[in-house]
Amino acid sequence: MNQNVMVTGAGKAVGLGFNLVLRYLESGDTVVATIRKPCPELEDLKKQYGEKLIILTMDIGNTPSVEQAAAELSEKLDHLDLLINNAVTVSPDCDKGFFDANLDYIARTVDVAAVGPMRVIKAFYPLLKKSEITGLIMNISSEAGSISKCYRTNMIDYGMAKAALNMATMNLVNTFKDDHSINIFCIHPGWIRTDGREDNPAPLSSYEAAGILQELFEKKRNDFIGHRFITNENEDYPF
Ligand SMILES: NC(=O)c1ccc[n+]([C@@H]2O[C@H](COP(=O)([O-])OP(=O)(O)OC[C@H]3O[C@@H](n4cnc5c(N)ncnc54)[C@H](OP(=O)(O)O)[C@@H]3O)[C@@H](O)[C@H]2O)c1
Numbered sequence: 212m213n214q215n216v217m218v219t220g221a222g223k224a225v226g227l228g229f230n231l232v233l234r235y236l237e238s239g240d241t242v243v244a245t246i247r248k249p250c251p252e253l254e255d256l257k258k259q260y261g262e263k264l265i266i267l268t269m270d271i272g273n274t275p276s277v278e279q280a281a282a283e284l285s286e287k288l289d290h291l292d293l294l295i296n297n298a299v300t301v302s303p304d305c306d307k308g309f310f311d312a313n314l315d316y317i318a319r320t321v322d323v324a325a326v327g328p329m330r331v332i333k334a335f336y337p338l339l340k341k342s343e344i345t346g347l348i349m350n351i352s353s354e355a356g357s358i359s360k361c362y363r364t365n366m367i368d369y370g371m372a373k374a375a376l377n378m379a380t381m382n383l384v385n386t387f388k389d390d391h392s393i394n395i396f397c398i399h400p401g402w403i404r405t406d407g408r409e410d411n412p413a414p415l416s417s418y419e420a421a422g423i424l425q426e427l428f429e430k431k432r433n434d435f436i437g438h439r440f441i442t443n444e445n446e447d448y449p450f
Pocket of ligand 1: 227228270271272400
Protein backbone atom coordinates (compact mmCIF):
# COMPACT_ATOMS: atom_id res chain seq x y z
CA MET A 212 0.00 0.00 0.00
CA ASN A 213 1.35 3.41 -0.87
CA GLN A 214 1.53 5.95 1.91
CA ASN A 215 1.97 9.67 2.50
CA VAL A 216 5.34 10.34 4.13
CA MET A 217 6.87 13.56 5.40
CA VAL A 218 10.61 14.02 6.02
CA THR A 219 11.99 17.14 7.69
CA GLY A 220 15.40 18.54 6.82
CA ALA A 221 15.51 16.99 3.35
CA GLY A 222 17.40 19.76 1.57
CA LYS A 223 20.92 18.31 1.60
CA ALA A 224 21.47 15.78 -1.21
CA VAL A 225 24.13 13.80 0.66
CA GLY A 226 22.11 13.82 3.91
CA LEU A 227 19.84 11.19 5.38
CA GLY A 228 16.64 13.22 4.89
CA PHE A 229 17.06 13.63 1.14
CA ASN A 230 17.85 9.93 0.78
CA LEU A 231 14.77 8.93 2.77
CA VAL A 232 12.74 11.08 0.39
CA LEU A 233 14.35 9.31 -2.55
CA ARG A 234 13.73 5.83 -1.10
CA TYR A 235 10.02 6.51 -0.48
CA LEU A 236 9.57 8.06 -3.94
CA GLU A 237 11.20 4.99 -5.47
CA SER A 238 8.64 2.87 -3.56
CA GLY A 239 5.76 4.78 -5.12
CA ASP A 240 4.80 6.76 -2.03
CA THR A 241 3.76 10.41 -1.93
CA VAL A 242 6.50 12.32 -0.14
CA VAL A 243 6.61 15.70 1.54
CA ALA A 244 10.19 16.99 1.74
CA THR A 245 10.71 19.95 4.03
CA ILE A 246 13.54 22.38 3.39
CA ARG A 247 14.72 25.80 4.47
CA LYS A 248 16.32 26.88 1.23
CA PRO A 249 16.04 25.69 -2.38
CA CYS A 250 17.71 22.37 -3.14
CA PRO A 251 18.53 21.75 -6.85
CA GLU A 252 18.62 17.96 -6.39
CA LEU A 253 15.08 18.01 -4.94
CA GLU A 254 13.99 20.13 -7.91
CA ASP A 255 15.38 17.39 -10.17
CA LEU A 256 13.35 14.79 -8.27
CA LYS A 257 10.30 17.03 -8.64
CA LYS A 258 10.72 16.94 -12.44
CA GLN A 259 10.92 13.16 -12.29
CA TYR A 260 8.17 12.42 -9.75
CA GLY A 261 5.78 15.37 -10.29
CA GLU A 262 2.85 15.45 -7.85
CA LYS A 263 4.27 12.53 -5.85
CA LEU A 264 6.79 14.99 -4.36
CA ILE A 265 5.66 18.01 -2.38
CA ILE A 266 8.40 20.41 -1.35
CA LEU A 267 7.51 22.47 1.69
CA THR A 268 9.49 25.31 3.23
CA MET A 269 9.61 25.07 7.02
CA ASP A 270 11.92 26.24 9.79
CA ILE A 271 11.36 23.89 12.72
CA GLY A 272 12.88 26.43 15.09
CA ASN A 273 10.02 28.81 14.37
CA THR A 274 6.46 27.93 15.43
CA PRO A 275 4.64 30.21 12.94
CA SER A 276 6.72 28.73 10.11
CA VAL A 277 5.76 25.19 11.19
CA GLU A 278 2.08 26.11 11.55
CA GLN A 279 2.10 27.83 8.16
CA ALA A 280 3.66 24.73 6.55
CA ALA A 281 1.01 22.48 8.13
CA ALA A 282 -1.78 24.73 6.86
CA GLU A 283 -0.22 24.71 3.39
CA LEU A 284 0.08 20.93 3.36
CA SER A 285 -3.48 20.36 4.50
CA GLU A 286 -4.57 22.10 1.27
CA LYS A 287 -2.68 19.45 -0.70
CA LEU A 288 -2.97 16.21 1.29
CA ASP A 289 -5.79 14.86 3.42
CA HIS A 290 -3.59 12.74 5.67
CA LEU A 291 -0.07 11.65 6.62
CA ASP A 292 0.92 8.04 7.40
CA LEU A 293 4.51 8.64 8.45
CA LEU A 294 6.36 11.63 9.86
CA ILE A 295 10.14 11.40 10.02
CA ASN A 296 11.67 14.11 12.19
CA ASN A 297 15.14 14.15 10.66
CA ALA A 298 16.20 17.82 10.74
CA VAL A 299 18.94 18.75 13.15
CA THR A 300 21.39 21.52 13.81
CA VAL A 301 24.61 21.67 15.78
CA SER A 302 26.51 24.63 17.12
CA PRO A 303 29.90 25.75 15.77
CA ASP A 304 31.35 24.58 19.10
CA CYS A 305 29.98 21.05 18.86
CA ASP A 306 33.45 19.49 18.77
CA LYS A 307 34.70 21.48 21.75
CA GLY A 308 34.66 20.37 25.38
CA PHE A 309 33.08 22.06 28.37
CA PHE A 310 35.85 24.59 29.04
CA ASP A 311 36.14 25.76 25.44
CA ALA A 312 32.57 25.61 24.13
CA ASN A 313 30.35 28.67 24.23
CA LEU A 314 27.52 27.34 26.37
CA ASP A 315 25.12 29.95 25.02
CA TYR A 316 24.94 27.97 21.79
CA ILE A 317 23.30 25.03 23.51
CA ALA A 318 19.84 26.53 23.80
CA ARG A 319 19.52 27.05 20.03
CA THR A 320 20.55 23.46 19.27
CA VAL A 321 18.01 22.13 21.77
CA ASP A 322 15.36 24.50 20.42
CA VAL A 323 15.80 23.19 16.87
CA ALA A 324 16.72 19.55 17.44
CA ALA A 325 14.40 18.69 20.34
CA VAL A 326 11.66 21.33 20.56
CA GLY A 327 11.54 21.49 16.75
CA PRO A 328 10.22 17.93 16.29
CA MET A 329 7.59 18.61 18.98
CA ARG A 330 6.45 21.73 17.09
CA VAL A 331 6.19 19.60 13.96
CA ILE A 332 4.27 16.80 15.67
CA LYS A 333 1.80 19.27 17.21
CA ALA A 334 1.13 21.06 13.92
CA PHE A 335 0.88 17.94 11.74
CA TYR A 336 -0.94 15.78 14.29
CA PRO A 337 -4.37 16.38 12.68
CA LEU A 338 -3.04 14.99 9.39
CA LEU A 339 -1.44 11.99 11.12
CA LYS A 340 -4.72 11.28 12.93
CA LYS A 341 -6.44 10.96 9.57
CA SER A 342 -4.19 8.09 8.48
CA GLU A 343 -6.20 4.95 7.76
CA ILE A 344 -3.31 2.88 9.10
CA THR A 345 -1.38 3.76 12.26
CA GLY A 346 0.08 7.26 11.93
CA LEU A 347 3.75 6.67 12.69
CA ILE A 348 6.21 9.25 14.05
CA MET A 349 9.91 8.43 13.86
CA ASN A 350 12.17 10.87 15.67
CA ILE A 351 15.71 10.52 14.34
CA SER A 352 17.78 10.58 17.50
CA SER A 353 21.33 9.35 18.10
CA GLU A 354 23.30 7.10 20.39
CA ALA A 355 24.80 10.45 21.49
CA GLY A 356 21.47 11.16 23.21
CA SER A 357 21.78 8.18 25.56
CA ILE A 358 22.45 9.45 29.09
CA SER A 359 23.36 6.04 30.50
CA LYS A 360 25.88 5.28 27.72
CA CYS A 361 27.42 8.77 27.54
CA TYR A 362 31.22 8.62 27.13
CA ARG A 363 31.97 11.92 25.35
CA THR A 364 33.30 15.18 26.73
CA ASN A 365 32.46 17.10 23.54
CA MET A 366 29.21 17.35 21.49
CA ILE A 367 27.51 18.83 24.54
CA ASP A 368 24.80 20.68 22.61
CA TYR A 369 24.07 17.75 20.30
CA GLY A 370 23.99 15.17 23.12
CA MET A 371 21.77 17.36 25.26
CA ALA A 372 19.43 17.99 22.33
CA LYS A 373 19.11 14.30 21.44
CA ALA A 374 18.58 13.35 25.11
CA ALA A 375 15.83 15.98 25.21
CA LEU A 376 14.34 14.57 22.01
CA ASN A 377 14.30 11.13 23.62
CA MET A 378 12.49 12.56 26.64
CA ALA A 379 10.01 14.31 24.35
CA THR A 380 9.39 10.98 22.63
CA MET A 381 8.64 9.24 25.93
CA ASN A 382 6.33 12.05 27.01
CA LEU A 383 4.40 11.59 23.78
CA VAL A 384 4.36 7.80 24.17
CA ASN A 385 2.51 8.48 27.44
CA THR A 386 0.31 11.11 25.80
CA PHE A 387 -0.76 8.74 23.02
CA LYS A 388 -0.81 5.57 25.14
CA ASP A 389 -4.53 4.89 24.82
CA ASP A 390 -4.65 5.97 21.18
CA HIS A 391 -3.49 3.21 18.85
CA SER A 392 -4.05 5.40 15.81
CA ILE A 393 -0.66 7.03 16.53
CA ASN A 394 2.67 5.40 17.33
CA ILE A 395 6.04 7.01 18.08
CA PHE A 396 9.68 6.00 18.48
CA CYS A 397 13.11 7.58 18.67
CA ILE A 398 15.83 5.87 16.72
CA HIS A 399 19.59 5.88 16.34
CA PRO A 400 19.87 5.65 12.55
CA GLY A 401 23.36 4.11 12.45
CA TRP A 402 26.71 5.68 11.69
CA ILE A 403 26.28 7.28 8.30
CA ARG A 404 28.38 9.21 5.78
CA THR A 405 25.89 12.07 5.80
CA ASP A 406 28.63 14.48 4.71
CA GLY A 407 28.96 12.46 1.50
CA ARG A 408 32.74 12.18 1.93
CA GLU A 409 34.32 8.93 0.77
CA ASP A 410 37.03 9.21 3.47
CA ASN A 411 34.36 9.30 6.18
CA PRO A 412 34.86 6.00 8.10
CA ALA A 413 31.14 5.54 8.78
CA PRO A 414 29.99 2.22 7.30
CA LEU A 415 26.74 3.36 5.67
CA SER A 416 26.00 5.78 2.85
CA SER A 417 22.91 7.91 3.40
CA TYR A 418 21.10 5.94 0.69
CA GLU A 419 21.95 2.59 2.34
CA ALA A 420 20.93 3.88 5.77
CA ALA A 421 17.64 5.19 4.40
CA GLY A 422 16.80 1.79 2.91
CA ILE A 423 17.45 0.04 6.24
CA LEU A 424 15.29 2.55 8.10
CA GLN A 425 12.47 2.33 5.57
CA GLU A 426 12.21 -1.42 6.12
CA LEU A 427 12.48 -1.13 9.90
CA PHE A 428 9.82 1.59 10.19
CA GLU A 429 7.16 -0.75 8.77
CA LYS A 430 8.13 -3.43 11.30
CA LYS A 431 7.61 -0.95 14.12
CA ARG A 432 4.41 0.74 12.95
CA ASN A 433 2.10 -1.37 15.09
CA ASP A 434 4.49 -2.22 17.91
CA PHE A 435 2.90 -0.47 20.88
CA ILE A 436 4.67 -2.35 23.65
CA GLY A 437 8.34 -2.48 22.63
CA HIS A 438 11.18 -0.28 23.91
CA ARG A 439 10.93 3.23 22.46
CA PHE A 440 14.62 3.99 21.78
CA ILE A 441 15.85 1.64 19.09
CA THR A 442 18.71 1.34 16.63
CA ASN A 443 18.63 0.87 12.88
CA GLU A 444 19.36 -2.81 13.62
CA ASN A 445 16.08 -3.04 15.57
CA GLU A 446 17.88 -3.36 18.87
CA ASP A 447 16.73 -1.64 22.05
CA TYR A 448 19.09 1.17 23.06
CA PRO A 449 19.32 2.42 26.65
CA PHE A 450 18.01 5.92 27.37
N1 LIG B 1 25.49 10.89 10.41
C1 LIG B 1 25.40 10.04 11.40
O1 LIG B 1 26.22 9.12 11.54
C2 LIG B 1 24.28 10.17 12.39
C3 LIG B 1 24.33 9.42 13.56
C4 LIG B 1 23.28 9.52 14.47
C5 LIG B 1 22.22 10.34 14.21
N2 LIG B 1 22.18 11.07 13.06
C6 LIG B 1 21.00 11.91 12.81
O2 LIG B 1 20.53 11.68 11.50
C7 LIG B 1 19.82 12.84 11.04
C8 LIG B 1 20.35 13.24 9.68
O3 LIG B 1 21.72 13.57 9.77
P1 LIG B 1 22.34 14.55 8.67
O4 LIG B 1 23.80 14.67 8.95
O5 LIG B 1 21.87 14.12 7.34
O6 LIG B 1 21.65 15.92 9.11
P2 LIG B 1 22.05 17.43 8.66
O7 LIG B 1 22.38 17.45 7.23
O8 LIG B 1 23.05 18.00 9.63
O9 LIG B 1 20.67 18.14 8.94
C9 LIG B 1 19.55 17.76 8.20
C10 LIG B 1 18.85 18.97 7.74
O10 LIG B 1 18.29 19.69 8.84
C11 LIG B 1 18.05 20.96 8.36
N3 LIG B 1 17.86 21.97 9.38
C12 LIG B 1 18.76 22.58 10.19
N4 LIG B 1 18.16 23.50 10.95
C13 LIG B 1 16.85 23.49 10.60
C14 LIG B 1 15.72 24.22 11.01
N5 LIG B 1 15.80 25.18 11.94
N6 LIG B 1 14.52 23.96 10.42
C15 LIG B 1 14.42 23.02 9.47
N7 LIG B 1 15.45 22.28 9.04
C16 LIG B 1 16.65 22.53 9.60
C17 LIG B 1 19.26 21.31 7.52
O11 LIG B 1 18.80 22.21 6.55
P3 LIG B 1 19.74 23.29 5.86
O12 LIG B 1 20.31 22.53 4.71
O13 LIG B 1 18.80 24.37 5.50
O14 LIG B 1 20.77 23.70 6.89
C18 LIG B 1 19.69 19.97 6.95
O15 LIG B 1 19.41 19.82 5.59
C19 LIG B 1 20.02 13.92 12.11
O16 LIG B 1 18.89 13.98 12.96
C20 LIG B 1 21.24 13.40 12.87
O17 LIG B 1 21.28 13.89 14.19
C21 LIG B 1 23.18 11.00 12.15
